[in-house]
Amino acid sequence: MGAEKRTVSEKADFKRELTEVVPHLRAFARGLCGRADMADDLVQETLLKAWAAQERFQPGTSMRAWTFVILRNAYLTDMRRNRFRGEYDETVAERVLTAPAGQEEPIHLSDMHRALLTLPPERREALLLVGAGGFSYEEAANICGCAVGTIKSRVGRARSALNTMLADGSIPKRSIDDDTAHRAILEELDDVAAGQGVAARS
Amino acid sequence: MGKGKEAKGEARQDPEWANGLRQLYDSVVEEELPDSFKDLLAQLDSKD
Numbered sequence: 001m002g003a004e005k006r007t008v009s010e011k012a013d014f015k016r017e018l019t020e021v022v023p024h025l026r027a028f029a030r031g032l033c034g035r036a037d038m039a040d041d042l043v044q045e046t047l048l049k050a051w052a053a054q055e056r057f058q059p060g061t062s063m064r065a066w067t068f069v070i071l072r073n074a075y076l077t078d079m080r081r082n083r084f085r086g087e088y089d090e091t092v093a094e095r096v097l098t099a100p101a102g103q104e105e106p107i108h109l110s111d112m113h114r115a116l117l118t119l120p121p122e123r124r125e126a127l128l129l130v131g132a133g134g135f136s137y138e139e140a141a142n143i144c145g146c147a148v149g150t151i152k153s154r155v156g157r158a159r160s161a162l163n164t165m166l167a168d169g170s171i172p173k174r175s176i177d178d179d180t181a182h183r184a185i186l187e188e189l190d191d192v193a194a195g196q197g198v199a200a201r202s
Numbered sequence: 203m204g205k206g207k208e209a210k211g212e213a214r215q216d217p218e219w220a221n222g223l224r225q226l227y228d229s230v231v232e233e234e235l236p237d238s239f240k241d242l243l244a245q246l247d248s249k250d
Contacts, residue, residue, distance in 0.1 A: 019243055027230035044242055051246050112222040131220060132227035166219045
């Protein structure tokens, strides 16, 4: 705050853009943590943090990418506190998913979602950003604060894992609290802390 | 959303679940915003 205080009109622009990305934040959060209530808590936390940090947002850059960095950091922090390490709740997922009424699904969306949630978190987020959010590899790498090659490799691994699971119907019951995945998250947290979200700064 | 630019090479071989992934995302994007969000957004201006 202080010297860099934004004008009233800049604040209004910021708020309008922030409001516009809320549905995307909810979609990203739901894909990350799989539970609608937790996802929405995460988005609310993100909105408050984004609002408090608005002086650091460069007008004209992508609000979606900027807020995704904040959301993802909040998610990683919550993961570290074990908040999301519960077992995947299938009945919740059924409620969470809202497939358009009367539309044929080539693949059951709940299977899709369950398969997604069994991926190690860093691959899941990479696939969500690129495959669902429509970010380029470069944008996704900025959001995750890692190299483009790393994102490509994570997306590739996530894709092949989903191919296998969905092709032969072998979707594991859970691996959300899998130790390996959790360790990867913690390691990645250190990277995040070191790089502190490229997109957030530039 | 800018679908199609990304993953040029791989996009061609996207299996059918790739569409499901986008559907998952889009279905949440298209949900009506819960009141709790409208309330929170409305309160932001007084938080300084």
